[in-house]
Amino acid sequence: VSDFSFYNEKVKEKTVKHPCYNGCNHENARMHLPVAPRCNIQCNYCVRKFDCANESRPGVATRIISPGEALEKYIQVKKTMANLSVVGIAGPGDALCDFENTSRTLRLIREYDPHITFCLSTNGLMLPDHADELDALGVSHVTVTINAVDPEISAGIYKYVRYEGVEYSGDKAGALLLQNQLRGLNRLIEKGIVCKVNIVVLKGINDFHIPEIVKTVKELGCYIVNIMPLIPVQGSEFEHLPAATVQEIMKLRRECGRMIRQMHHCRQCRADAVGCL
Ligand code: SF4
């Protein structure tokens, strides 16, 4: 269902070797480098922790590392993991909120290894500002989490959005975030970057609206969508919201799979995950 003819040969090859963008690829490994601790929005389901070694979900890392430490870690892991094909920045905050750290990390690793695939995930707020630089840094795969394409629905998902020194809430926050997410995705797609959209299913809040999100990002030219259940986290606004069942997720993926390629094997990894899926 996704049009692959749009991408150049190099990007196609990198996509085939990317464990998250290519079906059941368990042969290639990925490595998340936790260099980005801060975030510019507050999702009602998120609690970021930096010291938890036995919890497995996005937003969690044992320790934040500096770009220099990230390079050292990459060099060490690459020595023992010959199938390491992707380096990703996935927080534990937002990769573009801490763009200095993110860009420096990628630059250092690129100097050391011209071939490794770069992947990054973001809430998309800062994408219009940084899309061109991501391309210049050689980032070929970007994930944007979009939980609504209607600002009224977003108002129930995000507590605030901070942009250019101003804090927004309610519909205004939702409208601003959405505008930047869509503009940013558009720019990335123009550049030939492969885009994935993550959607967290929030029962009673956005579950009925998910086909609409998928339709919107499909029309923009995104490659794949990852519909994921909420992980209700203690201390978050949504700690008591029930997670979608496997059957509910499968139903949504089946429905949306008519429009765009679906990811079925996401493990909702930590911000410092290393290895095969
Ligand atoms: Fe947490 Fe990511 Fe949402 Fe920021 S964008 S609040 S790090 S889930």
Ligand code: SF4
């Ligand atoms: Fe891949 Fe999902 Fe893990 Fe990201 S969280 S590395 S998309 S499996």
